[in-house]
Amino acid sequence: xxxxxLNLPSIxxxxxxxxxxxxxxxxxxxSRLALDWKRRLVTERVGLVxxxxxxxxxxxxxxxxxxxxxxxxxxxxxxxxxCLWEQTISHDLPEVSTASVRGLAGHAIEAYALMQDFQVDxxxxxxxxxxxxxxxxxxxxxQLHFSDGVYAGRMLSADxxxxxxxxxxxxxxxxxxxxxxxxxxxxxQKRLLSALQSSGCNVMQLKADLPSGATTLFACSDEISExxxxxxxxxxxxxxxxxxxxxxxxxxxxxxLSALTRELDDVLVPTHRLDxxxxxxxxxxxxxxxxxxxxxxxxxxxxxxxxxSSLSFQEFSTLLFSxxxxxxxxxxxxxxxxxxKYRQYNRHSLSLSSLIDSPDVRQLPALQSVIRxxxxxxxxxxxxxxxxxxxxxxLKSTGFVPQGHEDEELRSNRDIxxxxxFRDVLTSLVAVDAVTSNISWTQFLSLLRRACTDVRLxxxxxxxxxxxxxxxxxxxxxxxxxxxxxxxGESFPxxxxxxxxxxxxxxxxxxxxxxxxxxxxxSAQQLWQAVQCAAPCVEISYAxxxxxxxxxxxxxxxxxxxxxxxxxxxxxxxxxxxxMDDLSVVPLSPEQHVKGGTSIIKNQSSCPFRAFATHRLGIxxxxxxxxxxEASSKGSLIHLALEYIWQQLQTQATLAALADDAVMExxxxxxxxxxxxxxxxxxxxxRSFEQKRMSAVLRAWLELELERPDFRVEAxxxxxxxxxxxxxxxxxxxxxxxxxxxTQFEVNIKADRMDVDASGRRILIDYKTGARQxxxxxxxxxxxxxxxxxxxxxxxxxxxxxxxxxxxxxxxVAFARVRSSDMAFxxxxxxxxxxxxxxxxxxxxxxxxxxxxxxxxxxMNINVLATEFVExxxxxxxxxxxxxxxxxxxxxCRIDEMRVDHALEHIDER
Numbered sequence: 001x002x003x004x005x006l007n008l009p010s011i012x013x014x015x016x017x018x019x020x021x022x023x024x025x026x027x028x029x030x031s032r033l034a035l036d037w038k039r040r041l042v043t044e045r046v047g048l049v050x051x052x053x054x055x056x057x058x059x060x061x062x063x064x065x066x067x068x069x070x071x072x073x074x075x076x077x078x079x080x081x082x083c084l085w086e087q088t089i090s091h092d093l094p095e096v097s098t099a100s101v102r103g104l105a106g107h108a109i110e111a112y113a114l115m116q117d118f119q120v121d122x123x124x125x126x127x128x129x130x131x132x133x134x135x136x137x138x139x140x141x142x143q144l145h146f147s148d149g150v151y152a153g154r155m156l157s158a159d160x161x162x163x164x165x166x167x168x169x170x171x172x173x174x175x176x177x178x179x180x181x182x183x184x185x186x187x188x189q190k191r192l193l194s195a196l197q198s199s200g201c202n203v204m205q206l207k208a209d210l211p212s213g214a215t216t217l218f219a220c221s222d223e224i225s226e227x228x229x230x231x232x233x234x235x236x237x238x239x240x241x242x243x244x245x246x247x248x249x250x251x252x253x254x255x256x257l258s259a260l261t262r263e264l265d266d267v268l269v270p271t272h273r274l275d276x277x278x279x280x281x282x283x284x285x286x287x288x289x290x291x292x293x294x295x296x297x298x299x300x301x302x303x304x305x306x307x308x309s310s311l312s313f314q315e316f317s318t319l320l321f322s323x324x325x326x327x328x329x330x331x332x333x334x335x336x337x338x339x340x341k342y343r344q345y346n347r348h349s350l351s352l353s354s355l356i357d358s359p360d361v362r363q364l365p366a367l368q369s370v371i372r373x374x375x376x377x378x379x380x381x382x383x384x385x386x387x388x389x390x391x392x393x394x395l396k397s398t399g400f401v402p403q404g405h406e407d408e409e410l411r412s413n414r415d416i417x418x419x420x421x422f423r424d425v426l427t428s429l430v431a432v433d434a435v436t437s438n439i440s441w442t443q444f445l446s447l448l449r450r451a452c453t454d455v456r457l458x459x460x461x462x463x464x465x466x467x468x469x470x471x472x473x474x475x476x477x478x479x480x481x482x483x484x485x486x487x488x489g490e491s492f493p494x495x496x497x498x499x500x501x502x503x504x505x506x507x508x509x510x511x512x513x514x515x516x517x518x519x520x521x522x523s524a525q526q527l528w529q530a531v532q533c534a535a536p537c538v539e540i541s542y543a544x545x546x547x548x549x550x551x552x553x554x555x556x557x558x559x560x561x562x563x564x565x566x567x568x569x570x571x572x573x574x575x576x577x578x579x580m581d582d583l584s585v586v587p588l589s590p591e592q593h594v595k596g597g598t599s600i601i602k603n604q605s606s607c608p609f610r611a612f613a614t615h616r617l618g619i620x621x622x623x624x625x626x627x628x629x630e631a632s633s634k635g636s637l638i639h640l641a642l643e644y645i646w647q648q649l650q651t652q653a654t655l656a657a658l659a660d661d662a663v664m665e666x667x668x669x670x671x672x673x674x675x676x677x678x679x680x681x682x683x684x685x686x687r688s689f690e691q692k693r694m695s696a697v698l699r700a701w702l703e704l705e706l707e708r709p710d711f712r713v714e715a716x717x718x719x720x721x722x723x724x725x726x727x728x729x730x731x732x733x734x735x736x737x738x739x740x741x742x743t744q745f746e747v748n749i750k751a752d753r754m755d756v757d758a759s760g761r762r763i764l765i766d767y768k769t770g771a772r773q774x775x776x777x778x779x780x781x782x783x784x785x786x787x788x789x790x791x792x793x794x795x796x797x798x799x800x801x802x803x804x805x806x807x808x809x810x811x812x813v814a815f816a817r818v819r820s821s822d823m824a825f826x827x828x829x830x831x832x833x834x835x836x837x838x839x840x841x842x843x844x845x846x847x848x849x850x851x852x853x854x855x856x857x858x859x860m861n862i863n864v865l866a867t868e869f870v871e872x873x874x875x876x877x878x879x880x881x882x883x884x885x886x887x888x889x890x891x892x893c894r895i896d897e898m899r900v901d902h903a904l905e906h907i908d909e910r
Contacts, residue, residue: 008179008193010207016178017044019204020053025174029181031057032469033476037180040478054174058189062160069170072163073146073155079428079451080435081156085109087436088141092134098446111135111501112142113158117186118510120502128503135501151435161188168195179205181476183526187510206476211532217557218541220565223486226543227260229565230483231267233539234283234466237481238268247479248283249471249531253491253546257468260485261285269462281459284467290425291452295418298322299400300452303445306377306394310351313342313625320367324415326399327366334364340622345681346633348625366399373397379441384432387444391426417457425451475530482535488542488551493524528556541565585872588616590743597748598800601724604865604873605792606883609893612874621888628686633678635769637690638818639752640674641667641698642767643716646753651712655702667698693820701818709834714762715754720804722747724866726859743870749804752816761833762811764801768826769819775828775839779848780857791861792879798827799858809852814838828854 011019020026020041028034034057041053056064066072076084085105093101112135114120125136145151155163164171173196182205185193193203220226230248237244254260261281268282290296301318302325305311311319320335322328328335338360342350352375355361361368373394382390395401401419402411411419429447432439439447469477471484471492497514498504507515514520532538540557544550553562594600596615603611613619645666649655658666671694675687682690723744753765777795793799802813814827814837825837830851832840843849876893878884884895 008205011204024176024178026055026178027058027061032473033181036477065171068172069167073153075155075157084435088138107501111499116158117188119187124506131501132503173201176202209533213536215538217560217562218565219562220543222545223543226541227263231263235267245480246466247482248468249474249484251471251486251491253486281461283463284461287456287458289453290421290455293418295324295415296422306374307379313348316350324400326370331364343623346625346630348627370398381438381440385430474534477534479535481537483539487540487554489554492554587872588743588870594745598797601796601865604869607878608873609876637674638769639767640677641670644670644673646713704823711755711757714756718751720749722804725863764805764813765816768815768817793861803859812838
């Protein structure tokens with residue numbers, strides 16, 4: 001052990017304060033432990049004012065020592081060092097992508113630091129594989145940088161310890177050094193401590209505490225249940241002792257703290273949901289990255305647009321809705337209208353020069369000036385210092401940096417904190433000039449993004465005496481109560497994960513961390529010992545299931561008695577609730593005109609709220625743009641072309657009499673007619689490709705039409721008007737009843753085609769260019785809860801066509817699926833009419849056994865749904881889960897909250 005090699009005497013924790021008062025320095029294994037010791041020591045001291053204790057993290061102390069030695073080289077900062085490694089790797093591996101170079105640089109920095117800590121000679125990398133040999137090349141280049149005068153007087157941070165050994169006699173060392181939190185010491189640490197001892201410094205280590213108190217194990221069904229259990233325990237502990245110091249130590253299984261902090265906030269600060277602007281957190285936790293904060297993420301997005309000649313619609317849309325952009329308040333409604341307009345026209349790519357000159361943008365002078373500033377951005381390489389100044393000016397011109405007192409007043413405290421932190425990060429990049437010459441805009445922006453990601457903004461906490469920490473940082477820390485989360489068998493002990501750039505044999509030879517199973521288990525034992533010493537009361541929890549995996553507790557706690565995690569605390573009981581009936585109906589007035597055609601009945605069938613929101617309130621989900629031609633536009637082109645073709649043909653016999661060349665001429669004319677009848681802003685290449693595709697699709701469809709029995713076209717684009725609900729279907733008197741019973745709405749229908757076969761049977765056809773649709777969706781089905789009285793037709797379009805056209809028992813209704821490589825008719829009829837895909841209602845293959853009954857059921861169900869709509873039924877009651885898939889109204893219908901409430905009711909019942 002290290003203590004035997006260095007003969008380090010030990011000291012009790014109770015004597016630390018007196019030793020520091022006598023001039024000793026306390027060194028810790030981590031900066032977190034240094035802060036914890038400062039807190040403990042200041043708390044012990046009497047009086048309101050006291051000197052800051054001489055407590056330092058190991059690396060911080062080494063860096064401070066170098067500042068007092070004139071002959072010592074100055075270490076590069078983190079950003080400078082990373083840039084230098086990336087330059088070296090890029091020159092060595094020019095074919096490797098920028099992202100890969102960044103990853104390799106991170107591994108190289110870690111590997112070099114381990115080599116220095118464990119005193120690994122460069123010769124050990126020979127014959128160690130391609131990674132080790134590449135690392136050796138890079139290290140040699142880096143060493144040349146510091147020896148040939150290019151970076152004279154500078155060094156890498158990993159070289160600090162060795163440099164101090166060479167100047168140990170000049171070190172301003174204290175009489176006594178106390179060590180805390182070190183489970184083991186690296187060879188470099190041993191050499192430094194031994195040299196300090198030899199020069200007369202008294203080096204002592206704190207005695208290892210013995211585990212005290214109880215350790216309890218809790219099992220939870222899943223990770224969310226575990227987080228709620230932890231929140232419940234903290235709430236209970238704080239109610240008993242408000243100032244209790246509590247820690248939640250998270251294992252490696254928890255890589256994202258957002259779910260845990262959300263549950264803690266909901267339970268400990270339930271009112272935070274009522275005020276979205278209140279950024280106070282329930283407990284102390286590592287804050288979100290600066291790059292992920294609302295303002296700075298938008299700012300970085302805007303910087304990413306600088307110098308581009310064109311933007312995707314998504315990039316432009318994000319720009320339009322940025323609340324920090326210049327004059328957003330005065331132009332926000334017009335910008336939102338512009339977004340909706342471009343979505344409607346499927347403007348997938350937008351030229352900045354065209355945008356500036358467009359009438360839409362000229363009406364928005366502030367937005368126009370922002371677009372101009374982005375378009376005129378000079379992307380030519382320059383120094384980091386020059387980029388910093390240019391970025392600051394760009395932020396002023398785009399509105400992110402306020403230009404006056406009035407703009408400053410509009411910013412919240414959170415916005416001001418974010419911008420101040422960003423300014424500090426931006427200014428810090430000037431240091432990059434020390435290790436590089438001119439850099440490109442792309443390189444500078446990448447550095448800026450990474451620097452913003454490294455900075456964490458810590459929010460104010462209601463309970464600052466409760467904090468979340470990584471389990472690996474628990475060594476030496478002391479709390480009143482400790483909860484360890486996610487301590488399952490897969491996360492602890494950790495898995496074998498050697499350093500990727502150092503040969504495994506070298507790592508095992510020098511006993512590096514994570515290098516072997518034995519070393520890994522020994523480290524886990526030491527960490528487990530630290531957990532048991534961290535607080536008098538330790539609670540361990542784990543989820544029996546995580547990410548679909550069944551889990552067992554860690555082997556370190558397998559012998560403990562297992563308890564069930566506490567029940568969740570419902571927000572319903574935590575907040576004062578005001579009740580209200582939100583299911584009141586709003587009948588349709590006779591004066592109100594609604595639009596929507598057959599979609600009114602379809603939406604009422606899917607969910608009454610969707611129909612109410614769409615057709616009564618006029619709410620519409622925002623569409624998405626896509627490159628090329630939208631599927632709906634392709635469908636419209638096919639419709640127009642087929643309309644033209646059958647206007648010319650009128651009968652199947654005419655089609656059959658045409659020669660192949662004549663058919664192709666007809667198709668070509670139909671395609672030209674379709675394109676001339678539709679405005680589509682596409683390039684010539686896209687247009688030509690789509691016309692060729694249409695030609696092939698139309699030719700294949702006409703061949704399918706020839707396989708049918710003889711027919712003639714009776715009507716094309718026939719219009720029908722239905723007034724729903726029909727009073728006659730219930731035997732209602734139009735002059736009787738209340739207003740809702742007398743109110744009707746119009747459904748305007750236009751059938752693509754009505755054919756008549758040789759037997760005089762009518763066949764109503766509607767073209768479809770989408771995916772296959774089963775006829776079962778036209779029949780009645782009970783809702784998900786099994787309520788047969790709530791039967792709804794999933795796809796009521798063709799049933800409405802049949803009702804509007806007055807189809808009878810001898811007629812048929814069908815979709816004509818005109819789709820590449822998937823063409824067919826899909827329909828229903830009474831007796832077989834000889835068309836493949838139009839099925840007879842004969843009771844076979846799961847089909848109804850009576851066509852007239854189907855028509856009667858359609859009429860009844862359509863009128864039932866129409867009556868619901870007129871009566872104002874608007875409850876959130878989706879037909880099934882699939883009805884919510886493409887709804888787009890989940891943000892206003894609160895379906896997710898309703899599902900949570902339903903789950904809570906079941907929990908309460910249990």
